[in-house]
Amino acid sequence: MSNAHHHHEPQGADLAHAAQATLESAGEQWTAMRASVFGALASFDKPASAYDIAEEVSKTEGRRVAANSVYRILDLFVGTNLVRKVESANAYVANAHPGCLHDCIFLVCDTCGQTTHLDDDRLTSGVRDAASASGFVPVRPVIEVRGRCADCDSN
Template sequence: MAKHAHAHQEHSGDDLIDAARITLTDAGEQWTGMRQSVFEELAQHDKPASAYDIADNLSAARGKRVAPNSVYRILDLFVRTNLANRIESANAYLVNTHPGCRHDCIFLICDDCGKATHIDDDRVTGALRVAGKDAGFTDVRPVVELRGLCDDCAA
């Protein structure tokens, strides 16, 4: 169903945590206990999660308050280092299941259940990059989100 314009390896479970740790440390950042906790919590969500959702769940698990601002800083780092993707329209985040692979995702977001999936089509995002550069923009980063109904909700 998903169009992949290039090959990449999807990770899950402990393999995903290891790939994230390696990607972050290769980027010159530290893999701290708190960063691992935020990543593991985000990885448990199959729908986009907000920093507040993550902070609340971590607070409950740790028995002490985790500040949403701390979670936002970590999530922003994860987006910069390709460990997570930000769903702009929902101000929420999804774990990147292929953290070592750099490309622009096209997100499909269900208006009913909130599920978000992605497809990779470098022809589409590449055309958007070219259009942005032709309009005089530099460092163009396509953010593409398509809204509709997933197969389950449409049935």
């Protein structure tokens, strides 16, 4: 029995509006470049690197955008819950519910790269509790499970 989150997950323009509202409520500005980076990231169906995002934004903007600029924006987005980082892949995914603060679990397919995001507060609370019991202050737990997705496993 899992203690999973169940809520509406906006997509497209609704997701961008939710991200903008979350960023602005954190006291940050939603600039044209930040909107472009978020939009590019949200368009990927798999986790994307800063270089992938910079290339996509460069195409859209019609000018070269440096990965360093994208990294700075992604760091801000991770800190404000708009984006989640898949640490093992050094890649990013747009948070489908940026207004909801919680830890998440990623299931990462080693064959196709597809990444599935799970919410399970019982499990992630257990990780935080175990860290705290060891005298460690957990700031941003990252739980990733590597393996094969159902599509790749059936092939």
